[in-house]
Amino acid sequence: MNEDLRGRHTKDGIRIYEKADFDGMHAAGALTARILDDIAGLVFVGQTTAAIDKAITEMVEDAGATSATIGYKGYQHASCISVNHVVCHGIPGDKVLKDGDILNIDVTTIVDGWFGDSSRMYVAGKLPRKAERLIQVTHDALMRGIDAVKPGNTFGDIGHAIQSFVEGQRMSVVRDFCGHGLGRVFHAPPNVLHYGRPGTGAVLEEGMFFTIEPMVNLGRPETKTLSDDWTAVTRDKSLSAQFEHSIGVTETGAEIFTLSPGGLFHPTYSNG
Numbered sequence: 001m002n003e004d005l006r007g008r009h010t011k012d013g014i015r016i017y018e019k020a021d022f023d024g025m026h027a028a029g030a031l032t033a034r035i036l037d038d039i040a041g042l043v044f045v046g047q048t049t050a051a052i053d054k055a056i057t058e059m060v061e062d063a064g065a066t067s068a069t070i071g072y073k074g075y076q077h078a079s080c081i082s083v084n085h086v087v088c089h090g091i092p093g094d095k096v097l098k099d100g101d102i103l104n105i106d107v108t109t110i111v112d113g114w115f116g117d118s119s120r121m122y123v124a125g126k127l128p129r130k131a132e133r134l135i136q137v138t139h140d141a142l143m144r145g146i147d148a149v150k151p152g153n154t155f156g157d158i159g160h161a162i163q164s165f166v167e168g169q170r171m172s173v174v175r176d177f178c179g180h181g182l183g184r185v186f187h188a189p190p191n192v193l194h195y196g197r198p199g200t201g202a203v204l205e206e207g208m209f210f211t212i213e214p215m216v217n218l219g220r221p222e223t224k225t226l227s228d229d230w231t232a233v234t235r236d237k238s239l240s241a242q243f244e245h246s247i248g249v250t251e252t253g254a255e256i257f258t259l260s261p262g263g264l265f266h267p268t269y270s271n272g
């Protein structure tokens with residue numbers, strides 16, 4: 001049976017998972033988060049994004065887990081690595097990191113059939129001031145979105161929390177990509193928009209699993225996809241940042257499955 005058709009679903013087609021399913025998501029999320037902790041030291045000036053991806057591939061294998069992205073719609077890597085004005089879905093390659101480059105590294109692992117999807121920002125060399133502000137605002141935006149998660153609130157409340165905060169900082173929220181339901185599958189309903197109006201959209205219920213993964217630009221929100229059919233960049237070439245957590249709705253709020261086990265906020269800052 002198609003994994004996503006199991007269990008109870010809302011009228012919006014959002015699957016409601018059981019209490020015991022939180023343990024599976026916790027295990028997958030913890031592996032992804034541990035990998036994101038452990039690669040911090042591999043991000044440095046002169047390093048290639050392919051070398052970082054190779055290390056991630058090995059870490060997933062060593063854990064006895066599976067990469068969700070290798071073979072997904074023809075994608076061939078264990079991570080997406082999006083440097084500077086790349087918004088998301090950057091393909092690891094022989095690009096050499098230079099001083100002041102900021103990069104998002106997005107990893108999704110499968111552990112016992114459960115998906116753990118998370119991304120964070122890193123820096124090669126010295127972090128430029130403007131990039132630091134962008135990264136801080138993007139992380140704060142994600143956490144404000146998560147703060148809006150509790151039964152009875154709506155997906156519009158999440159989007160509004162993110163959008164109003166980001167635009168108040170005179171930055172912009174990307175509209176062309178969104179978060180997604182996940183669990184026993186990688187991408188499931190709903191589309192989790194990072195903008196919106198309070199009280200609109202589907203109502204949150206205990207047992208929903210989804211990602212929140214806002215992309216924030218220093219300039220305008222528009223993106224375009226390059227001829228490789230994956231790499232999305234800002235149209236105006238402005239810097240872009242993103243953070244992503246996989247979460248579950250609990251009785252009173254949210255459980256974040258992909259919290260850093262090392263308690264790292266920005267691994268890039270703590271590891272130099």
Ligand code: MF3
Pocket residue numbers: 069072073075079080089106107108117211213230244
């Ligand atoms: N991890 C991405 C997400 O947050 C999806 C990457 S799909 C890939 O949904 F094929 F580009 F890897």
Ligand code: CO
Pocket residue numbers: 117179180211213244
């Ligand atoms: Co995702």
Ligand code: CO
Pocket residue numbers: 106107108117118119244
């Ligand atoms: Co992701």
